[in-house]
Amino acid sequence: MELPQADPASTLSMTPVRELSRLAALLRYEILDTPEESAFDDFTELAARLCETPIALISLVDDRRQWFKSRVGLEVSETPREISFCTYTILGEEIFEVPDALQDPRFCHNPLVVGDPHIRFYAGTPLTSPDGYNLGTLCVIDREPRRLSAEQRDTLERLGRQVIRLFEQHLLAHRYAEQAALQQAMLDSASSAVLVTRPDGVVTSVNPTAERMLGHSEQELVGHQLTSALFRREALQRRATLLSNELQTPIEPDFAVLTAPLHRGRREMSEWRLRHRSGADVPVLVGVTAIHDEQEELRGYLVNAYDLAYQEQLQLRLQQIAAQVPGMLFQFHWRPDGASCFPYVSEGVEQIYGLSPGQLAGSFAPIIARVYALDRSALLGSIREAAAELAPWHIEHRVEHPRKGLIWVEARATPLQQVDGSVLWHGFVTDITVRKAEQLELERQQEMNRRLLEALSEAVIACDADGCLTLFNEKAKQWHGTDVAPVPPDEWPTRYQLYHPDGVTLLRPEEIPLLRALHGEHVCDHEMVLLGQGEPRHVLSNADPLYTSDGQPMGAVAVLHDITERKRIERLQREFISTVSHELRTPLTSITGALGLICSNVMGEVPEAMHELLDIAQQNSQRLNALIDDLLDMDKLHAGKMRFALLRQPLQPQLELALRSNRNYAEQHGVVLQLGTCPAVTVEIDAMRLQQVLSNLLSNAAKFSPAGEQVELSATLSDGRVRISVRDRGPGISADFRERVFQKFAQADSSDSRQQGGTGLGLAISKELIERMGGQIGFESEPGHGACFWFELPSEGLAKESP
Amino acid sequence: MKQLKRILHVEDVPSIQVVTRIALEKIGGFEVLSCPSGQAALEQVQAFAPDLILLDVMLPQMDGIELVRQLGQLIDLQQIPVVFLTGHLQPERLHELRQLGVRQVLSKPFDPLQLAAQLQQVWEAEHG
Known part of the structure; x- marks a missing residue:
């Protein structure tokens, strides 16, 4: 027989919104698909017995099925929602009863009715949550048609309410378990030591951090008085005394020390040193919280101890580092309202301001009082400015140090903006008095050097190791008509108009004294001409390389001495x-x-009587003539007007002629002139000038020889040159005269000119003459052993001349 | 052989003029006409008819060389040797002087004791 299906629409005549809320309420209890529990089974058993049915169920209805939390007399654990009787029950407020399902058109075709378990009777009471949602039913089922008595209906309703209470308890237990696990996890993972006590201070539990921090296991602490187990008696005593005064009531030196402030409404943290199991002290910050139950009854205390050992270590490290720093380190807190303080100041503050860190706990007024009065406003201004711009702060100022007197300090800090708008500075201050003094001294010296340079009548020019001009003093600028410019050395001659002494030939860069000095040369009295400004300026240049203290080249310096005037005077002198x-x-x-x-x-x-005077007059007039001759020769040589008629000729006849010409003079001094060796060579000379030189050397030799001695004239050949020597046996040349022998008007003794005659120009002229003829002149002498004057000339063998 | 007898001497400095004239007259036994300038020499040369002319280069108004040129137009310098006394003469001008008939250049300062003999040598070289 074909049975019509039950109308699904009629089974779900609940608003979807309410149904969703109902489902949410159901899920909140977290009971669907949980294992069987005897507490629930007791209710189904009771329901079945009291209603005298073979089947009783606690059925929970979700969106697609009914699920049985507990069941009696039924094997299946759930059935589809569409065919369930309970779906009807949860729509109403009261017991839903079907006396005979086969007679009821809503169920007569239901598979649970026509098939297994062959339901004929159903009665269910809705399980209604405290917030009014029907989560499911407590129902009884029979395979025979029947009705519940009034008493049975009442019993079923009461049992249904008990089931809901059981649900509620189930949910609470679940919540408690969760919370307990969370609390345990929090305790276990807390980085501070947490100890829980009873109101009397006996420890009931401790977390692992406490075990680790204090070295005690939980078992060792639980059941013991917290303060006697971990706190030092003296510390408790001190704190008790302090609190007694503060709170105006006696506080015992025990657990009360920790809880008393709390009872006065003060939640505070206090520093303690707890006893580690090893006997060592553990520095901690302790906070105490009272634990109250729902009835506001005190159940105990939660004691938190934060480990300060790490902070202490950091503090110690900072102190040690700060002690190494010359000066003071600080952290400075500046609020927009102007209030300020030093969260940290190193001990070095004594060195800088003559204050102790303790004196700066409140404000930085003591520092300002020490700052030199004239520097105060600049200091405060710079702080304000740096705080406003959050720029690195740097200032030097003076301090009136009680011990050191007036000192210079340098302060640097970096400001950091805080969230509250205040500024936190980290920085340091150092004593720079010595450096400042050195700096001032250096500046003073530099200033003096600068003034010196400017005051010099010489031009001073310097360049660095790269050949970059770095300095022109005032004279250098004036003479060159310009200041230093980044001009490469190659351009210096044209840029600065550097010429040879002739005033027309430009210097080549490698001839510039400064550049020569830069290449390591010591340049002495190099004559040159500057044409920069108007008239040619003749200068003598001295230049030297500059080295750093460790010997590295650092440039060169040249000093130019103006000799224009000297040259002019010399010229006037010559002309005169x-x-x-x-x-x-x-x-x-x-x-x-x-x-x-x-x-x-x-x-x-x-007449006989006149002879002596006439001889004196004649000799002196001749001497004057000789002087005039020499002066005119010198003048000609200087002016380049001396003409040389160079002619190649044999040397020997020249030596013989010289000997003959000077024999008379020598004899007057009682000296014999002798001709020594003479190689057969020719020399290219002006005979008259050669005779002049020979005459000079021979007459000198005769003049300085003791009477009866010989003067030897000889010539030797070496290396294409012939050396003509005049050797005497006179007193020789004294050491201090050697340098000046060939200088003009040089005479070993100023009295010589009177004693020995001579103009003092002879050797100077001889030197010039020999050099003009391509030769060299010199002498060898040991004082007391005579002198040998010589000159060398390029020579050629006679044989070549006369084949 | 003709004797050296008459010497025309041109010298502007009186003291030198005197010393030279005395040296030539006393030592050489010559007849000397001393002229203080070129102009005076030009005026008197023909009347005096010297055998030899001795002159300084540096003369006021007209220097010695110019004087020789102008003398050459008045007398035959091929026959009358000219001797210069000078301290200032460039060697390259020597050649120029020779062209004009200058036989010898004696340097100043000269030795008055030697001067007569030196002129005699020049004369003999000419007429020897």
């Missing part, structure tokens, strides 16, 4: 000598000529 010499020449010629004529008796016999 030249003029005077020429002017003297004619009258002297007359005097000498006249005396010569008189002395030779041309004008008649000279």
Whole structure:
């Protein structure tokens, strides 16, 4: 027989919104698909017995099925929602009863009715949550048609309410378990030591951090008085005394010390040193919280201890580092309202401000009081400015140090903006008095050097190791008409108009004294001409390389000395000598000529009495002539007007001629002139000038030789040159005269000119003459062993000349 | 052989002029006409008819070389040797002087005791 299906619409005549809320309420209890529990089974058993049915169920209805938390007389654990009787029950507020399912059109075709378990009777009471949702049913089922008595209906309803209470308890237990697990996890993972006590202070539990921190296991602590187990008696005593005063009531030195402030409404943290199991102290910060139950009854205390050992270590490390720092380290807190403090100041503050860190706990006014009065406003201004711009702060100022007197300090800090708008600075201050003094001294010296340089009448020019000009002093700028510019050395001659002494030939860069010095040379009295400004300026340049203290090249310096005026005076002097010499020449010629004529008796016999005076007059007029001759020669040599008629000729006849010409003079000194060896060579010379030189050397030798000695003239050949020597046996050349032998007007003794005659120009002229003829002149002498004057000339063998 | 007898001497400095004239007259036994300038020499040369002319290069108004040129137009310098006394003469001008008939250049300052003999040598070289 075909049975019509039950109308599903009629089974779900609940609003979808309410149904969703109902389902949510059901899920909240977290009971679906949980294992069987005897507590629930007791209710189904009771329901079945009291209603005298073979089947009783606690059925929970979700969106697609009914699930049985407990069942009696039924094997299946769930059935689809569409065919369930309970779906009808949860729509109403009261017991839903079907006396005979086969007679009821809603169920007569239900598979549970027509098939297993062959339901004929159903009665269910809704299980309604405290917030009004029907979660399911407590129902009884029979395979025979029947009705519940009024008493049975009442019993079923009461049992249904008990089931809901059981659900509630189930849910609470679940919540408690969860919370307990969470609390345990929190305790276990807390980084602080947590100890729980009873109101009297006896420990009931401790967390692993406490075990680790204090070295005690939980068992060792539980059941013991917290303060006597871990706190030191003296510390408790101190704290008790303090609190007694503060709270105006006696506090015992025991657990009360920790809880008393709490009871006055003060939640505070206090520092303690707890006893580690090993006997060592553990520095901690302790906070105490009272634990109250729902009835506001005190159940105990939660004691938190934060380990300060790490902070102490950090503090110690900071102190040690700070002790190594020359000066003070600080952390400075500046609030926008102007309030400020030092969260940290190192001991070095004594060195800087003569204060102790303790004196700065409250404010930084003590520091300001120590700052030199004239520097205060600048200091405060710089702090405000740096705080406003959050820029690194740096200032130097003076401090009136009680011990050191007025000192200079340098402060640096970096400001950090805090969330509350205040600024936190980290920085340091150092004593720079010595450096400052050195700096001021250095500045003073530099200033002096600068003034010195400017005051010099010499031009001073310097360049660095790369050849970059770094300094022109005032004179250098003036002479060059410009200041230093980044000009490469190659351009210096044109840029700064550097010329040879002739004033027309540009210097080549490698000839510039400064550059030569840069390459390590010591340049002394190099003459050159500057054409920068108007008239040519003749200068003598001295230049030296500069080295750093460890010997590294660092550049060069040149000093230019203006000799323009000296040159002008020298020229005037020469012109004067030249003029005077020429002017003297004619009258002297007359005097000498006249005396010569008189002395030779041309004008008649000279009376005997006049001879001596006439001889003196004649000799001195000749000496004057010789001087004039020398002066004029020197003048010609200087002016480049001396003409040389160079002619190649044999040397020997020249030596013989010289010997003959000077023999008379030598004999006057009682000295014999001798000719030594002479190689057969020719020399290219101006004979007259060669004779002049030889005459000079021979007459000198004769003059300085003791009477009766010999002077030897000889020549030797070496390396294509012939050396002509004049050797005497006189006193030789003294050491202090050697340098000046060939200088003009040089005479070993100023009295020589009177004693020995001579102009003091002979050797200077000889040197010039020999050099003009391509030779060199020199001498060898040991004082007391005579002198040997020599000159060398390029020579050629005679044989070549006369084949 | 003709004797050296008459010497025309041109010298502007009086003291030199005197010393030279005395040296030539007393030592050489010559007849000397001393002229203080070129102009004076030009005026008197023909009347005096010297055998030899001795002159300085540096003369006022007209220097010795110019004087020789102008003398050459008045007398035959091939026959009358000219001797210069000078301290200032460039060697390259020597050649120029020779062209003009200058026989010898004696350097100043000269030795008055030697001068007569030196002129005699020049004379003999000419007429020897």
